[in-house]
Amino acid sequence: MFDKKSYTLYKFHKQLNQSFQNKRELLECALPALRNLFRLDRVYFFDWQQERALLSLKMMCKKEYCMDMQEDISVLNEPVFLKQLLQDGLAETTDLSYPAIYVLVRWERPSVELKAGEIHNFMQDKVGVLRLERFRKNRVFSNEEKELIKALGEEISHNLRNTEIDQAKNQRLNISTALNDLSTIFASSLRLNDGLELILKGVQRYFRFDRVRLYLTDAEGSKIKSVLGVDISGKVTQQDGKTLPQGEENLLKEVFDSAAAYRSTRSVIYIPLKVQRNKVGFLAFDNILSRRRIGYMDFISLQQFASQMALSIDNARLFERVQELSNYDELTKLPVRRYFNEKFAEEIYRSKRFDLTLSLIIMDIDWFKQINDGYGHQIGDWALKEVSRVIRTSLRQTDVPCRFGGDEMVIMLPRTNGEEAKIIAKRLKDRIGAITLPERYTEGKEVHLSISQGISSFPFDGTTPDVLLEKADKALYVVKQNGRGSFAVYREVAEQVA
Amino acid sequence: MILWAMPDSGDRTKEDYAALVELFKKENPSIDVSVRVFTRNVLWRRIFTIKHPTHEEEVPDLIQIPHYWTALLVREGVAENLSQLDPGLSLANCLVPLKPHCYQPGTKDIYSYPWWFDLSALHYRADHLKLVTAKPEHDLATWEGLLNVCQALREQFKDTPGYYPMQNSDWRGSLSMRNALPCIWGRGGDLLSADLGTTLVGTKAFKDGIRDYVNLALKNYMPILRERGSLGTVISGKASILISRKQGVSSLNAHRGIRLRTLPVPTTGTTYYSYLSGMNLFINKLSQEKKNALKFIKFCARPENQLRYAAMIDAFPAFEDAFEQFIFSSSQRLQTYSNILASARTLPNITITGTIMEILKRILAVCATQIVEERFTQASLDRELDLAAKEIEYLLSIYQG
Numbered sequence: 001m002f003d004k005k006s007y008t009l010y011k012f013h014k015q016l017n018q019s020f021q022n023k024r025e026l027l028e029c030a031l032p033a034l035r036n037l038f039r040l041d042r043v044y045f046f047d048w049q050q051e052r053a054l055l056s057l058k059m060m061c062k063k064e065y066c067m068d069m070q071e072d073i074s075v076l077n078e079p080v081f082l083k084q085l086l087q088d089g090l091a092e093t094t095d096l097s098y099p100a101i102y103v104l105v106r107w108e109r110p111s112v113e114l115k116a117g118e119i120h121n122f123m124q125d126k127v128g129v130l131r132l133e134r135f136r137k138n139r140v141f142s143n144e145e146k147e148l149i150k151a152l153g154e155e156i157s158h159n160l161r162n163t164e165i166d167q168a169k170n171q172r173l174n175i176s177t178a179l180n181d182l183s184t185i186f187a188s189s190l191r192l193n194d195g196l197e198l199i200l201k202g203v204q205r206y207f208r209f210d211r212v213r214l215y216l217t218d219a220e221g222s223k224i225k226s227v228l229g230v231d232i233s234g235k236v237t238q239q240d241g242k243t244l245p246q247g248e249e250n251l252l253k254e255v256f257d258s259a260a261a262y263r264s265t266r267s268v269i270y271i272p273l274k275v276q277r278n279k280v281g282f283l284a285f286d287n288i289l290s291r292r293r294i295g296y297m298d299f300i301s302l303q304q305f306a307s308q309m310a311l312s313i314d315n316a317r318l319f320e321r322v323q324e325l326s327n328y329d330e331l332t333k334l335p336v337r338r339y340f341n342e343k344f345a346e347e348i349y350r351s352k353r354f355d356l357t358l359s360l361i362i363m364d365i366d367w368f369k370q371i372n373d374g375y376g377h378q379i380g381d382w383a384l385k386e387v388s389r390v391i392r393t394s395l396r397q398t399d400v401p402c403r404f405g406g407d408e409m410v411i412m413l414p415r416t417n418g419e420e421a422k423i424i425a426k427r428l429k430d431r432i433g434a435i436t437l438p439e440r441y442t443e444g445k446e447v448h449l450s451i452s453q454g455i456s457s458f459p460f461d462g463t464t465p466d467v468l469l470e471k472a473d474k475a476l477y478v479v480k481q482n483g484r485g486s487f488a489v490y491r492e493v494a495e496q497v498a
Numbered sequence: 499m500i501l502w503a504m505p506d507s508g509d510r511t512k513e514d515y516a517a518l519v520e521l522f523k524k525e526n527p528s529i530d531v532s533v534r535v536f537t538r539n540v541l542w543r544r545i546f547t548i549k550h551p552t553h554e555e556e557v558p559d560l561i562q563i564p565h566y567w568t569a570l571l572v573r574e575g576v577a578e579n580l581s582q583l584d585p586g587l588s589l590a591n592c593l594v595p596l597k598p599h600c601y602q603p604g605t606k607d608i609y610s611y612p613w614w615f616d617l618s619a620l621h622y623r624a625d626h627l628k629l630v631t632a633k634p635e636h637d638l639a640t641w642e643g644l645l646n647v648c649q650a651l652r653e654q655f656k657d658t659p660g661y662y663p664m665q666n667s668d669w670r671g672s673l674s675m676r677n678a679l680p681c682i683w684g685r686g687g688d689l690l691s692a693d694l695g696t697t698l699v700g701t702k703a704f705k706d707g708i709r710d711y712v713n714l715a716l717k718n719y720m721p722i723l724r725e726r727g728s729l730g731t732v733i734s735g736k737a738s739i740l741i742s743r744k745q746g747v748s749s750l751n752a753h754r755g756i757r758l759r760t761l762p763v764p765t766t767g768t769t770y771y772s773y774l775s776g777m778n779l780f781i782n783k784l785s786q787e788k789k790n791a792l793k794f795i796k797f798c799a800r801p802e803n804q805l806r807y808a809a810m811i812d813a814f815p816a817f818e819d820a821f822e823q824f825i826f827s828s829s830q831r832l833q834t835y836s837n838i839l840a841s842a843r844t845l846p847n848i849t850i851t852g853t854i855m856e857i858l859k860r861i862l863a864v865c866a867t868q869i870v871e872e873r874f875t876q877a878s879l880d881r882e883l884d885l886a887a888k889e890i891e892y893l894l895s896i897y898q899g
Contacts, residue, residue, distance in 0.1 A: 232575075233574060234575065289853050289897070290853070291856045
């Protein structure tokens with residue numbers, strides 16, 4: 001015997017038997033199917049907000065199409081209606097002048113929350129409500145129809161569950177792929193800043209945040225400062241180095257003591273960057289303009305990503321530190337010759353390109369061999385340290401000093417002509433001349449250090465690094481020939497060299 | 499070409515747009531136009547994600563927006579510069595109050611084009627009001643007068659089940675910021691200071707204005723969070739007054755011979771204010787069919803189409819020639835709306851206006867729930883508004899500084 005109910009269910013099942021990207025897509029298929037089956041004028045789908053006892057309208061289907069809709073209906077003062085709906089899964093409204101029934105749809109969706117610092121995956125119960133209306137011909141719903149509608153409601157529930165599980169899986173897969181890509185990009189950037197720019201833009205793009213900002217601790221780990229930000233237009237901006245957002249003085253403690261800190265009704269989230277107990281900094285993600293809430297799913301993905309990012313930043317910082325160490329002489333703390341040569345070549349290029357002046361000083365400590373032989377290498381090293389300390393503290397930020405070898409040191413002075421170089425040389429001569437060797441090593445005698453310096457200038461004395469070094473060295477030779485403890489500019493002593 | 503529209507005429511929107519698209523297609527048979535209708539909430543979320551679409555998401559070419567979103571879309575970098583796309587594009591014929599909302603603030607570059615606009619007003623059933631007052635124009639001139647009339651109506655219809663003096667015109671059946679604005683302006687309050695540098699949301703005038711509006715629900719003169727169309731509707735005779743936009747009102751007039759009269763929104767102070775809400779169209783920067791989208795925009799701006807669509811959705815044309823033709827075609831319309839238009843105000847076109855409205859909308863949504871649950875207090879509303887003011891100041895410091 002033909003079973004109409006089973007056949008209708010089968011037909012409905014076949015219509016929904018496909019893969020939907022999301023709940024919306026599923027409803028766009030299910031609601032018109034219901035409308036056609038029962039010759040309805042309109043079908044609505046509501047989300048049930050239990051804590052507010054509110055039916056929140058999401059979608060309406062009319063004729064051949066569906067539309068997003070919005071309407072909140074409080075059922076707080078409707079205990080009978082509500083009781084019937086929750087108990088029987090179906091209730092008839094008496095408020096309207098035409099037949100309309102409500103059908104309960106229950107399903108489970110994958111969800112995530114944080115409990116006592118632990119990520120907790122669970123299936124969350126969701127409830128939705130269908131409203132079916134017939135207002136044109138006022139045809140009431142028969143009992144047989146009501147039974148069938150309830151059965152189809154269960155079919156929709158089943159599909160909603162599957163769709164939401166698929167959606168969650170796809171979402172996680174997409175996010176982990178995206179984060180993996182970003183981590184790979186970041187790990188392969190040895191320059192910290194380049195990597196950070198890429199990563200912030202990538203995170204904003206994948207998660208579609210309004211803004212992303214990065215705060216990092218300083219080298220000592222004592223202060224935290226804003227470093228980089230990506231704004232709503234996707235533009236990367238160097239931040240102002242402010243210590244913390246205004247009015248967020250307690251934020252640091254909250255961020256580092258917990259997994260995250262939320263602000264502005266969950267539209268802002270701060271996630272710490274930590275390597276074990278070492279505080280690297282934190283990331284601030286915000287949807288403060290769009291007011292979109294940042295969900296737990298996003299939070300958990302961001303947290304996983306932040307731990308990788310913290311490690312990468314820590315590694316990149318270590319790499320920069322190692323690089324820094326390899327560029328500097330351990331004894332004098334001055335750059336080494338290799339580093340100097342790179343900078344010197346760059347600066348000569350810039351001076352040629354923009355028609356700038358540049359000078360070079362070569363110096364050595366007078367009677368350094370005698371100091372070493374007479375008082376020991378320890379005192380020789382001490383003298384080198386003292387001289388380089390004076391050099392480091394007497395120059396401008398743009399000047400580049402270097403230990404060229406033994407007691408020989410070179411200083412590059414960008415945008416400086418010969419006359420200006422002489423002023424710097426005089427300053428060095430005076431300050432180094434004021435250094436005396438410790439008396440306990442000199443048997444009570446007052447022994448002062450002195451230096452001899454030769455100066456050459458670009459472009460007058462030469463236009464290549466080698467020629468400038470050679471000319472400065474020749475000027476130094478003349479100073480030594482004339483009794484040491486002084487300085488000379490090549491072009492002023494060129495005749496003596498000849 | 500894909501057009502994202504808003505529900506201009508509720509659940510009839512698709513049909514209304516379809517009629518317009520059919521005319522467009524007659525002139526441009528090679529251009530297909532698909533219309534998707536989204537509520538303001540959904541559209542608000544989507545405009546923040548259209549810049550980075552995933553491979554499953556469609557890329558709209560043309561998008562309808564509330565007038566005060568233009569600056570935000572320019573800031574976000576999603577709106578195409580229409581002046582660059584067509585240097586001849588002009589706003590010369592556009593109604594004056596709508597012009598500032600089409601430009602990138604501080605420039606003369608057009609980023610969105612006016613589509614239509616509407617004005618908030620008070621509409622009442624003449625047959626009901628004459629039972630409680632001989633001078634409705636006089637009694638409904640002030641907010642206090644409105645509350646008195648509501649009380650009298652409640653008494654008059656106490657035996658009508660499901661009767662409320664006022665119909666709730668909010669789409670969600672909740673408390674709406676749009677309807678609260680004239681009350682706030684009447685009290686001398688506003689969202690922002692005149693120089694747009696600071697917020698006035700935490701001021702007494704603003705709080706008083708919100709309270710005036712919330713009183714309608716608190717005193718049970720207007721239903722909230724109830725099934726739409728179930729009770730308290732003018733059409734069913736279970737309501738007598740409606741403060742809303744013009745939209746839908748003439749369809750009520752036509753229904754069962756009900757005669758609705760229109761007045762300005764009663765003032766909460768000494769001056770009348772009406773909220774002018776405009777709708778604009780902008781072209782998505784990612785669109786592959788910018789020229790077609792521009793063709794559609796220009797088609798919509800033509801006087802005959804302005805008049806046609808305004809009549810369909812019961813709103814006003816946005817351009818002078820069509821507007822004049824529309825308003826002068828009926829002396830009653832001219833008389834009613836010329837005063838209301840003169841007192842109309844818009845929201846400022848700055849990056850954060852939409853966000854401010856979102857913040858306030860959420861506060862009113864909470865308020866509505868508290869009223870239904872009978873746990874609303876004025877102090878809690880004031881506290882929420884103070885917190886909102888701080889949040890808005892922070893937003894101003896980021897986006898307007």
